[in-house]
Amino acid sequence: IEIPFLFEKPFNQYIVYCKGNRNKATTLYNKRLCCVRFFNALQSLGCTSIEELTFPIVVNACASLNSEDWVTVKDFLKYCALYSITEKDFSAIVPHKKRKYVLPPNYTKEERHLLESAPDRTSALGKRDYAIILLINRLGLRSSDVVNMTFSNLDRVGGKIIFNQYKNDVPHILPLLDIIANAIDDYV
Numbered sequence: 001i002e003i004p005f006l007f008e009k010p011f012n013q014y015i016v017y018c019k020g021n022r023n024k025a026t027t028l029y030n031k032r033l034c035c036v037r038f039f040n041a042l043q044s045l046g047c048t049s050i051e052e053l054t055f056p057i058v059v060n061a062c063a064s065l066n067s068e069d070w071v072t073v074k075d076f077l078k079y080c081a082l083y084s085i086t087e088k089d090f091s092a093i094v095p096h097k098k099r100k101y102v103l104p105p106n107y108t109k110e111e112r113h114l115l116e117s118a119p120d121r122t123s124a125l126g127k128r129d130y131a132i133i134l135l136i137n138r139l140g141l142r143s144s145d146v147v148n149m150t151f152s153n154l155d156r157v158g159g160k161i162i163f164n165q166y167k168n169d170v171p172h173i174l175p176l177l178d179i180i181a182n183a184i185d186d187y188v
Contacts, residue, residue, distance in 0.1 A: 001032055006049035007039045010085045014076055017083075022168045034072035037065055050085055058090045067097040112137055127187040134180045141174075142167065156181070 003011050014035075018028055041061035047053060058077070062070060074094040081089035107115070115133055120126035135141045135149075144166040153163045154176060161174045 001036050003032075003036060004039045004043060004048075007035075007042075010050050010080060011035055011039075011076075013083070013085070014079050017079055022170065024167070024169075031072050031076075034065075034069040035076055037069055038062075038073045038076070041065060050080060053086055053088075053090055055088075055090065055093055058093055062094050067095070070094050070097050107137075121186070124187065127183070131180065131183040131187050134177075134183050138177055138180060139174050154181075154184070 011032075015028060015031070018031060023031070038061060041064045042048075042053075042057060044064070045057050045060055047057045047061075062073060065073065074091045077086070077091040077094060078089065080086040081091060115137055116130070119129040119133065121130050132146055135146050136143065139161070142165070145163060148166050149161075149163060153161055155162055156176070159176045159181075161176050162172070164171050
């Protein structure tokens, strides 16, 4: 996926910045795709470099993009303004993607209890599901962190769960609650 030549230098600087923020390879790849679509939209409007950006050009380019690209375009333009690649901050005019649904800010105690009581704990699959639900429900882990967890992440003696978050590779230490340790033991 080729970056148009005159957009290549600011894009490569942006990617270095994103790597410094611990973006994963898949995230960087997706950002590349979004930016290529944005750059192509700019070129179709007659804008061939970052220096030629204007508010109307950015608005029209964003209008031709999928709303999924807007977050990356906004981030790229914010980076360009922050590091004086552009004279103006064009990120403020990039539309926000509207969510199709609203996630509840938190679950009630009764709802959490219902989640935890849902798996059939007489089967191996139900025992596994129960342990997963406890990790997510009690500790707030992301599903990607649970999927990537291994037994080496469990410090039984210290009563801790030690892992690097999958999303950003930031180290985390959480308590290994007795109820979670028992659920894992029951599954194993």
